[in-house]
Amino acid sequence: MSTHHTKGYLLPARIASAGLAAVACGCTVPHIDYPKVSRYPDSSCRRIVKPAVAVTDFDNRAGFTGRWQLGSGMAELVVNELLRKGSVVVLERVHLGDILAEYAHQRKRFFRAEGRSASGRLKNAQYLIRGAVTDFTVSGDTSGWFGSPRASVRGRGTRARVTLLMHAIDIETGEIVASVKSEASASSGWFGAAVSYKGLSFGGETFFRTPLGRATAAAVRRGVARLLARLPRAYWQPMVAEGGPEQVIINGGANAGIRCGDEFRVRETGRMVTDPITGEIIENIPGRVVGKVRVVEVLPASAHARLISGYARRGFFLEPCKPERLAK
Numbered sequence: 001m002s003t004h005h006t007k008g009y010l011l012p013a014r015i016a017s018a019g020l021a022a023v024a025c026g027c028t029v030p031h032i033d034y035p036k037v038s039r040y041p042d043s044s045c046r047r048i049v050k051p052a053v054a055v056t057d058f059d060n061r062a063g064f065t066g067r068w069q070l071g072s073g074m075a076e077l078v079v080n081e082l083l084r085k086g087s088v089v090v091l092e093r094v095h096l097g098d099i100l101a102e103y104a105h106q107r108k109r110f111f112r113a114e115g116r117s118a119s120g121r122l123k124n125a126q127y128l129i130r131g132a133v134t135d136f137t138v139s140g141d142t143s144g145w146f147g148s149p150r151a152s153v154r155g156r157g158t159r160a161r162v163t164l165l166m167h168a169i170d171i172e173t174g175e176i177v178a179s180v181k182s183e184a185s186a187s188s189g190w191f192g193a194a195v196s197y198k199g200l201s202f203g204g205e206t207f208f209r210t211p212l213g214r215a216t217a218a219a220v221r222r223g224v225a226r227l228l229a230r231l232p233r234a235y236w237q238p239m240v241a242e243g244g245p246e247q248v249i250i251n252g253g254a255n256a257g258i259r260c261g262d263e264f265r266v267r268e269t270g271r272m273v274t275d276p277i278t279g280e281i282i283e284n285i286p287g288r289v290v291g292k293v294r295v296v297e298v299l300p301a302s303a304h305a306r307l308i309s310g311y312a313r314r315g316f317f318l319e320p321c322k323p324e325r326l327a328k
Contacts, residue, residue, distance in 0.1 A: 047236040047256055053168070054093040054125040055079050062136035062163075064146070068202040074133055074164070077203060077216070081224040082129075088228065091125050127177070127231065128169045131223075135163035135183070138197070138212055146197075158195065160212035161185040162219040166227050178230035182223030186214035238264060238318035241302065248293045248312045250303040258295055258303045264318035266291035266310060287317070 055078050057071040064070055082090050106116045138146040140158040161183070168178040188195070188211045200207045207213040236256055242249035248266075252258055268287030275282050291310025295303050 047252075048087075049234045049236050050087060050089050051126045051231060051234065052089040052091055052123050053082065053127045053129050054091045055082070056093065056128065056130045058130070058164070059132040060136075062133045064133070064136045066197070070133055070136065070202070073202040074131070074216075074220070077220045078129065078131070078166075078224060081220050082228075085224065085228060088231070089123070091123055093125070093128075125171055128171055129166065129227070130169065131164055131166040133162070134165055135161050136212075137161050138195075158211055159185060159187045160210070160215040162212070162215040164219050164223045166223045168227055168231055177232055178227050180223055180226040180230065182219045182226065184215045184218035184222065186211040186218070238320070240266065240312045240314055240316040240318065243312035243314055243316070244307075245311075246307055248305040248307055250293075250295070250305055250318065253299045253301050253303045255301055258298055260295055260298055262295045263308075263321050264293050264295075264305070265289050265321050266293060266312045267317045267319055269315055269317070289319075290316070292321075293318070 055075050058074040058078075060070045062070070079090055082088055105111065136146075138158055138160045162185070163181070163183045166180050166182065167176050169175070170177050195210045195212075197210070197212065200210070208217055236252060238256070238258070239251045240248055241251040250258065250264075267289050270285050270287040272281050273283040273285060274280060289310075291312050292308045293305035293312060294308055295305045297304040
């Protein structure tokens with residue numbers, strides 16, 4: 001499908017041609033509302049909200065038949081890499097049953113009430129990360145695990161290769177929002193000593209010193225980096241976290257660049273218009289402006305504002321506006 005460039009965006013040809021046809025017949029060109037990044041308080045402040053993700057066991061499609069639990073082991077390595085990157089919130093799902101069992105134990109009368117976990121506080125995942133190992137081989141292996149029961153040719157060493165497929169699925173819609181393929185290989189060199197993989201633990205310190213371990217680590221590292229780069233980004237926007245007759249608490253403070261004296265219009269929650277055929281969101285109708293607030297105190301992660309007019313309730317949106325000139 002051909003494309004046209006319009007104002008820095010890449011438009012499908014059918015949209016561009018429709019717009020040209022509309023101009024030719026004197027009709028108003030339909031407005032295409034592209035996602036916008038909040039510019040408050042300035043264009044340099046773009047605080048990304050970390051998405052919550054959960055990782056499931058990988059599928060073993062490589063034909064590996066050794067004693068390693070390749071699917072769960074690879075998922076653990078992906079979790080560790082996600083935590084190391086720090087750009088998402090990682091939730092436990094594989095062993096969620098253990099967490100729920102501990103929670104159930106705490107509700108029993110044998111346990112003290114002090115320190116109990118509060119109910120209804122488990123986080124919801126936005127994206128589910130799943131994947132498959134499609135290649136997990138070592139050429140010239142002497143263990144017989146990798147389809148090569150004979151010893152390697154003398155002087156040629158061994159070569160390992162790992163290939164991963166990784167997908168990120170939007171849990172709300174079931175749509176695959178990102179899909180990547182990651183490949184890596186490593187060699188022991190021409191005169192490298194043969195490795196007995198049967199005596200190693202997958203993911204252990206010794207494992208990562210082998211060609212297969214180095215290839216596994218590189219494939220996981222590259223795959224996670226590519227997947228994170230393709231995840232949709234959600235930017236922070238000011239909202240009412242708590243509303244009262246006089247004081248309003250905003251969901252951001254110094255961490256979002258809010259300052260004393262900043263003023264906001266309070267807008268009710270709007271509604272989304274969906275296509276009756278596809279169900280896709282085609283327009284967002286903003287809610288009514290119902291109030292105005294001015295920030296009087298800034299905390300590290302929140303801010304307190306005074307209600308100037310109207311009212312504010314939890315979940316209402318805030319739009320920055322220029323502060324009025326104060327009376328002398």
